Amino acid sequence: QKEVEQNSGPLSVPEGAIASLNCTYSDRGSQSFFWYRQYSGKSPELIMSIYSNGDKEDGRFTAQLNKASQYVSLLIRDSQPSDSATYLCAVNDGGGTSYGKLTFGQGTILTVHP
């Protein structure tokens, strides 16, 4: 069974700090990886996708992928209280870069305190 593991947290960081969120996955054949942000009572919002080994930056967010270690991470720079949410790591089961079913981790709760 394909698994995606995240530390459930909660992860607490001060405002302005870097928040580091980690995720591991079991299926070595996976090729598409995503980070979603979910505020309490709301649906997930896609914030980052990554397909290749290395780093991908978008504003204050950086996704890192290491397929050899089966590891995906998300860095949030200059964390703001509005970043407080649950962050879900998702892995595409399609086996390629086209769409397929997503397997989600259990989510990491991030709290950014002023």
Add this chain to the structure above:
Amino acid sequence: GAVVSQHPSWVICKSGTSVKIECRSLDFQATTMFWYRQFPKQSLMLMATSNEGSKATYEQGVEKDKFLINHASLTLSTLTVTSAHPEDSSFYICSAPARRDRAEQYFGPGTRLTVT
């Protein structure tokens, strides 16, 4: 772009009744949509894959006769919870990929179902 809507956003129904939830892609066509259920403080659980013009594919353990899915057009999928019971109370969310060659999926705002 890539906007998905759901209706209703919340619904309360009596035990034994049926409830229909709509999922629409507003600015793209979706031959495939996915339906999830999320219980409080838990992650998303995929219920089924909805395919335009064909039968839905259900995940193991999901009762297809209880959760009826219809994907009659390229922009609309519906989930009907039949003979709802209190244990069906949950947050139901749909998602869709905006492009066939990309894996990114976009979620609707969700429907909160409460069965009394």
